[in-house]
Amino acid sequence: MHAPSLPFTPALEQQLRHWLAEDIGRGDLSAPALAGRRGTAQWIARQPGVFCGGALAARLFALLDPAVTVRLPVADGEPVQPDQVVLQLEGEAAALVAGERTALNLAMRLSGIATATAALVAELEGTGVGLADTRKTTPGLRVLEKYAVRCGGGINHRLGLDDAAMLKENHLAWAGGVAAAVAAVRAQAPWPARVIVEAETDAEAGAAVRAGADGVLLDGFSPERLSALVPRLRQLCHGAAAAGGRGALVLEASGVAPEHLRAYAATGVDLISTSAPVTRSPWLDLSMRFALPMA
Incomplete structure (x- = not known):
């Protein structure tokens, strides 16, 4: 490579x-x-x-x-x-x-x-799904550990908090919901910056798409749930784009056991993120x- x-x-x-x-x-x-x-x-x-x-x-x-x-x-x-x-x-x-x-x-x-x-x-060869890293890195070694992931054929997720906005459970709770959190970030972030919402339920994932998120990180979903949810989110995104929304949507699965990678890849997600290569x-x-x- x-x-x-x-x-x-x-x-x-x-x-x-x-x-x-x-x-x-x-x-x-x-x-x-x-x-x-x-x-x-x-x-x-x-x-x-x-x-x-x-x-x-x-x-x-x-x-x-x-x-x-x-x-x-x-x-x-x-x-x-x-x-x-x-x-x-x-x-x-x-x-x-x-x-x-x-x-x-x-x-x-x-x-x-x-x-x-x-x-x-x-394990993901031939699926078209990329393997991304996370911010679970050793302080002081992040650049090097993420470089090592790329040397192994992986994809780097954001390097730090200033690369992209990822709205997690606490953000959503304190901001008053998905729509409010996305809107607040959009009002302040530079236009090239991406906004990603971490969703733990079908409702949060749908709200993220409707709010115009660039990506949805689907955390802790089973392959069976994702297989049903991903097509719905794609359809919802197309509808939002037709109505003047942002268009392209990246769907990412996290919380995936390494032995189940291919099952998750078959659900239609674009990325699978894992901290395992760095932490284990x-x-x-x-x-x-x-x-x-x-x-």
Whole structure:
């Protein structure tokens, strides 16, 4: 698959420097044992999966020592097998050791997410339904975890509260209902911004469509209920569009057990959102091995 690009924003660069400093502290006390030595090292996959984090590792080592050379025989988003070389390093041995743990930890975490995402995307193959992530991410790692989801073939939902308005149970209760909540947001949001309503009942879903929501997140519905509800919502949307409404409607199912993905895909929804790849995935086992002797 074509790997997405990782945006190295100033904020991300600052995070990378912070993570390096967290591990190195006042200085690596083991560095004198490696003074003046150069070396090469390889990252080895210990289990099958989807690799993610090579571009990030390359940037980390560049921040640590611009003279370190990083080669990426495996691109982010590509499958790997046990004992496969996924990354190669050359440079001052002290720099390679100093960046090893931070870079490996991030890559193993992201590769685990990409691997879990790819497994769920494979379950949906041929259905035309996309797999989207959620905002259930680790604070400080959201951009990277969502990047890993994309490397696994998933779709990113909103990155933050300023990307799109999602009106949930509390919004609807405090605003005085679906129509009032949507109208209040429409009056203030920029025109490209999307408004999504999370519905837990058929009545809330219908009210969201009539209020002109761009999307309805159908939470906790069974496949059987959705199979009956989705056509009604599509019809309601067509009627609203004919009357001068906004038109296109995205229907999304959430609260879906991974083993039931295909049943939900058959209901006619456009997206299935899940936090599972981020919240439940184990790390993919990677290790770094130095080539000896280092002279």
